[in-house]
Amino acid sequence: PNGRPIWLVTRHEDVRAVLTHPRISANPDNEGFPNVGETMGVPKQEQIPGWFVGLDSPEHDRFRKVLIPEFTVRRVRELRPAIERTVDERIDAMLAGGNTADLVNDFALPVPSLVISALLGVPSADRDFFESRTRTLVAIRTSTDKERAEATRQLLRYINRLIVLKKKWRGKELISRLLSTGKLWH
Structure with missing residues (x-):
């Protein structure tokens, strides 16, 4: 929606490779990351800092460790x-x-x-x-x-x-x- 290219990865082994590759980031603050808030109309200053889905390791791992026991x-x-x-x-x-x-x-x-x-x-x-x-x-x-x-x-x-x-x-x-x-x- 904002004109930036995106990738769609569908094969299991490709998805795993992308999700574990250190150069691939879920952090919207990283350069080149598509600004989802921009397409939703949420100004940067109103976006959630440290939103779980937008964190990379090791921060993401810390939150995941806290939440895993809640989903046993x-x-x-x-x-x-x-x-x-x-x-x-x-x-x-x-x-x-x-x-x-x-x-x-x-x-x-x-x-x-x-x-x-x-x-x-x-x-x-x-x-x-x-x-x-x-x-x-x-x-x-x-x-x-x-x-x-x-x-x-x-x-x-x-x-x-x-x-x-x-x-x-x-x-x-x-x-x-x-x-x-x-x-x-x-």
């Missing part, structure tokens, strides 16, 4: 009831909608976002807000750069407020566990 078989198994409930609710909503349903809009888009919001500890009352903002972020064909930038800002503000809230009232979800162990700082 046991932890994911603990999420199963919430995932099943979310899936059931979306299927029920599609069935209640009559003879037709849009599988992408009614199921494939909201389910991952709703599961992630449960994982993070987003209160039930806020999950529609969270889902609608993440839907805007992934809808690159139907949302504008300005809309995606605003959705990003709103989500970041919301997550910052959620972290402050979780500092006071801890639960069992990811943000609270990371705060309790000192692995999340704010």
Whole structure:
């Protein structure tokens, strides 16, 4: 979208080679890196410093080490009831909608976002807000750069407020566990 060339790597061995090559970077601050924020309309000063997906080793490895225990078989198994409930609710909503349903809009888009919001500890009352903002972020064909930038800002503000809230009232979800162990700082 910004006129810079990109590469699409699809074979497994090529993907592994790219992901492990020391000259290939995920850091958007590196020279020549396509500025995703620029295409989304998010000014550089408002982008997230140290965003996990934009880090290279060894910083990326440090964050990954903190998060890996949160995605063990046991932890994911603990999420199963919430995932099943979310899936059931979306299927029920599609069935209640009559003879037709849009599988992408009614199921494939909201389910991952709703599961992630449960994982993070987003209160039930806020999950529609969270889902609608993440839907805007992934809808690159139907949302504008300005809309995606605003959705990003709103989500970041919301997550910052959620972290402050979780500092006071801890639960069992990811943000609270990371705060309790000192692995999340704010």
